[in-house]
Amino acid sequence: MRVKTLCLGALCLGDATGYDIKKLFENAFNHFHSASFGSIYPSLKKLEEEGHVSHRVEAGEKHPDRKLFRVTDEGRATFLAQLAQTPASEQLRSEFMVLLFFAHLLPTEILQQKLAEMEAHYSQELNYLESLSGCEGHTSGIDFTIGMGKSVLRTKLDYLHHHRETLLASHQNRPDSQNIRQTESSS
Amino acid sequence: MRVKTLCLGALCLGDATGYDIKKLFENAFNHFHSASFGSIYPSLKKLEEEGHVSHRVEAGEKHPDRKLFRVTDEGRATFLAQLAQTPASEQLRSEFMVLLFFAHLLPTEILQQKLAEMEAHYSQELNYLESLSGCEGHTSGIDFTIGMGKSVLRTKLDYLHHHRETLLASHQNRPDSQNIRQTESSS
DNA sequence: ACGAATATATATCAGAATGATATATATTCG
DNA sequence: CGAATATATATCATTCTGATATATATTCGT
Numbered sequence: 001m002r003v004k005t006l007c008l009g010a011l012c013l014g015d016a017t018g019y020d021i022k023k024l025f026e027n028a029f030n031h032f033h034s035a036s037f038g039s040i041y042p043s044l045k046k047l048e049e050e051g052h053v054s055h056r057v058e059a060g061e062k063h064p065d066r067k068l069f070r071v072t073d074e075g076r077a078t079f080l081a082q083l084a085q086t087p088a089s090e091q092l093r094s095e096f097m098v099l100l101f102f103a104h105l106l107p108t109e110i111l112q113q114k115l116a117e118m119e120a121h122y123s124q125e126l127n128y129l130e131s132l133s134g135c136e137g138h139t140s141g142i143d144f145t146i147g148m149g150k151s152v153l154r155t156k157l158d159y160l161h162h163h164r165e166t167l168l169a170s171h172q173n174r175p176d177s178q179n180i181r182q183t184e185s186s187s
Numbered sequence: 188m189r190v191k192t193l194c195l196g197a198l199c200l201g202d203a204t205g206y207d208i209k210k211l212f213e214n215a216f217n218h219f220h221s222a223s224f225g226s227i228y229p230s231l232k233k234l235e236e237e238g239h240v241s242h243r244v245e246a247g248e249k250h251p252d253r254k255l256f257r258v259t260d261e262g263r264a265t266f267l268a269q270l271a272q273t274p275a276s277e278q279l280r281s282e283f284m285v286l287l288f289f290a291h292l293l294p295t296e297i298l299q300q301k302l303a304e305m306e307a308h309y310s311q312e313l314n315y316l317e318s319l320s321g322c323e324g325h326t327s328g329i330d331f332t333i334g335m336g337k338s339v340l341r342t343k344l345d346y347l348h349h350h351r352e353t354l355l356a357s358h359q360n361r362p363d364s365q366n367i368r369q370t371e372s373s374s
Numbered sequence: 375a376c377g378a379a380t381a382t383a384t385a386t387c388a389g390a391a392t393g394a395t396a397t398a399t400a401t402t403c404g
Numbered sequence: 405c406g407a408a409t410a411t412a413t414a415t416c417a418t419t420c421t422g423a424t425a426t427a428t429a430t431t432c433g434t
Contacts, residue, residue: 090283093279093280095273101215110271148343
């Protein structure tokens, strides 16, 4: 889904600045999507050119230059249509699994360190999602994403705990574990 | 991790063409990474300019124009160093969860359809990973990624099965469910 | 009270990646 | 025997990221 569409959706929840939308992505969308300022601001510009949103400047009050965007009726209709047509899909991008894929090329101590690092990230994200569970005002759909996110993270942590030692043991005994430093050469 | 680095890693497993590398990403990396031809071919070009890989043309045999790439000693060392420095991290991009986040704006039947669609994808990917488990010749690291992938997919399917009906029920009873077609207007 | 760090806020840009498209041959399959 | 699929390389417009620039307000420790 294009960042443009995502911005339009964000504005369907209420008026917001580009900065506000970024914060929404960092908070509510945290565990399943992200977008940078470099895509948000140009998106808002295009949305306005297309008549999907309008903006007024809130100046003077606190900070200057607060461009508060609002979705138009036409923009709202467009978002609804695009949303209904968006296929349900997911794509994981895991540097962690790339590391595991090539783990036989790494020293065991580095592998150990990467596993610990990933575990820490998982725990941190689980904590975050658990803190979100406490909050009120969530729709049932949002609760579903949080609940699913928590279940997945618990599964990942469990998997890590149950297979960590086995992995490390077989990594240390892997064939070629000496060939990392000396590649085919008999120094 | 840059596609350039990923290509270098792929070539550390054996000589390959750009096409072969794409196939590797589609098969072995399937559940945790992807890359398109539009990034692979330019990456190989740059890697060669930098002296990390070399190539020879395999012509005549079957198809013409098979550019078979091979990593140089320097390229292998570079990849090992970059791999060890890569932080363990993961990023999910889920259109499915975006749909759930905005589910209150959709008719219940569409939501139902999206849930079914996602379930089908999960099942399909689980089947694929289970077929990979049967194969031999995997390092312990690769087995770990497959095992973790399977566990996560089973958790997602379980979550879907256990919360589907509850979500659908509360979606049908959500406030504003009539306001989707008629926005504040009393036609 | 003061300086540092952080938060609010917008904007641009180089570099990277996607997804589509073009081109061409070989193989498989009904 | 024609269609579809697989093999193979390459380019390009559009999109996105991550970094950088700019400026003010607030918070926090000392």
